[in-house]
Amino acid sequence: MSMRVLVTGGAGYIGSVTAHMIARAGYQILVVDNLSKGHRQAVGDLDLEVLDIGDATALRESCLRFKPEACLHFAARSLVGESRLEPALYFRTNVEGTANLLGALAAAGCRRLVFSSTAAVYGEPAGIPILEDDPRKPINPYGSTKLEVERILEEMSRAGDLRYASLRYFNAAGADVDAGLGEDHDPETHLIPRVIEAALGREPRAFIFGTDYPTLDGTCIRDYVHVKDLARAHVLALEHIDEEGGAFNLGNGQGFSVRQVIEAVKKVSGREFEVVERPRREGDPGILTASSERIAGALGWKAEHPGLEDIVGSAWSWHSEHPRGYTG
Ligand SMILES: NC(=O)c1ccc[n+]([C@@H]2O[C@H](COP(=O)([O-])OP(=O)(O)OC[C@H]3O[C@@H](n4cnc5c(N)ncnc54)[C@H](O)[C@@H]3O)[C@@H](O)[C@H]2O)c1
Incomplete structure (x- = not known):
């Protein structure tokens, strides 16, 4: 398998573990990240373009050059408390940024996307364990931005423009010790x-x-899920994306x-x-x-x-x- 895969947010915690895992599986990777929260060291020897997903032109140029066949989209702001203080910033980064990305991918003819969604789309759970078809009623702006993106992906898929998987992570945890990759957030809230x-x-x-x-x-x-298990789910999602898509919970x-x-x-x-x-x-x-x-x-x-x-x-x-x- 040597599909070209664009990884947004690949300098971050889950994105870096996943990017290295899919590189080891034989995929060609380009990481795009503005390094606002991520770390150049976590990208290691993978190709990196430092850019902001808010910059639609740069993103489009990058996609036209790299010609991705699929995209793993991790880049987002993801602090619940900050999202309550600055909701517009969260909608700009997470929703507008994703819309820019979808436009850039479409311009490059790429129609496959794996999206980092979250348990926060559910809000107060209707029942335990939480099922994918349970009501989505986020209780903070961060969760609302992720739900908004899920809705865009659903509509694009219905129109036949996109194959996608929304992976709703619960609590990512642990490290890929062999790869030298771990969780380094500032501030750390986990x-x-x-x-x-x-x-x-x-x-x-x-x-x-x-x-x-x-x-x-x-x-x-x-529900704590090992970051290596999360990363492996992306490998499977990519392998099956042409046949299987939609929303998937990812918990332990x-x-x-x-x-x-x-x-x-x-x-x-x-x-x-x-x-x-x-x-x-x-x-x-x-x-x-x-x-x-x-x-x-x-x-x-x-x-x-x-x-x-x-x-x-x-x-x-x-x-x-x-x-x-x-x-x-
Ligand atoms: N960590 C968790 O437990 C968890 C749970 C549910 C969902 N998620 C989602 O998974 C994804 C990855 O989470 P993480 O914990 O690895 O976060 P992270 O902050 O470590 O990684 C996010 C990466 O995106 C980059 N980024 C942020 N804004 C950007 C922008 N405007 N342009 C380009 N790059 C940008 C950051 O620099 C960082 O490298 C996020 O979308 C998050 O919402 C995480």
């Missing part, structure tokens, strides 16, 4: 790397927000609580640190877990690293080797 920062002594303590949820230990349950199928995550970090790191309990945060549902039956049936995807210690252990390995991230 639970596992934040708890690891406490284990490394880079943060004075770890926090639990809410201990009175109706869950096994009172703390929130989330089982959830882990905040306390379980903290215990797992203590165990794999062998370190103790202070844990502070705080009240619930607004807009944090108690349980968010995915049904991944659709992607299992359609693409044959199944998590190969579903265990919490496997996920947390890989994150710990990467962070302890890169205590200051890529730039340290």
Whole structure:
């Protein structure tokens, strides 16, 4: 397989792990990223064009030169809190940026797209585990921008202009230790790397927000999926995109609580640190877990690293080797 694949946001966390995995599978890659959140080091020896998806002309020129046959679209702003403060910025980057991308791909004759969607399109879940056909009612602007893009893709597909897969990731976690790739966000808002920062002594303590949820230990349950499993789903989505498309949940199928995550970090790191309990945060549902039956049936995807210690252990390995991230 040597399809030419454009990877937007390929300098970021999930995009870089995926770009390297599909390069190893024999695809030709061009990464486009404005490096606002990503890291040049994570792109390594793959081809990189530093550009902003807001720049429709540059994007079009890049596509006309590279002539992609498919695109993996990771580039987005993805901080829920920031999206509440600056919704217009989120719509500009995530929705307008995607519209620019779709125009550029069309100009180059490319009609295949795998889109990084999110569990945030569902908002408060109608039931657990969450199914792809459950109502989509985002409760923050970030989720609304991703839903807007899903709607554009649905309409283009209906018009026969596009083959696409919207992969609705739940909580991406872990690292591709062999490839030297891990999670390095600034600010970091995700639970596992934040708890690891406490284990490394880079943060004075770890926090639990809410201990009175109706869950096994009172703390929130989330569906953590290993970033290598996420990346593999993109390889499968690309292989099958001409026959299978639409929306797919991407989760582990089982959830882990905040306390379980903290215990797992203590165990794999062998370190103790202070844990502070705080009240619930607004807009944090108690349980968010995915049904991944659709992607299992359609693409044959199944998590190969579903265990919490496997996920947390890989994150710990990467962070302890890169205590200051890529730039340290
Ligand atoms: N991390 C998760 O748990 C998670 C969950 C659900 C969905 N997602 C989605 O997956 C995708 C990747 O997430 P991630 O955690 O790897 O994020 P990330 O921030 O690490 O990566 C995003 C990349 O896009 C680039 N980028 C941002 N704006 C850009 C622009 N205007 N032009 C060009 N490049 C731009 C950034 O520099 C970065 O390299 C995002 O679309 C995110 O919304 C992530």
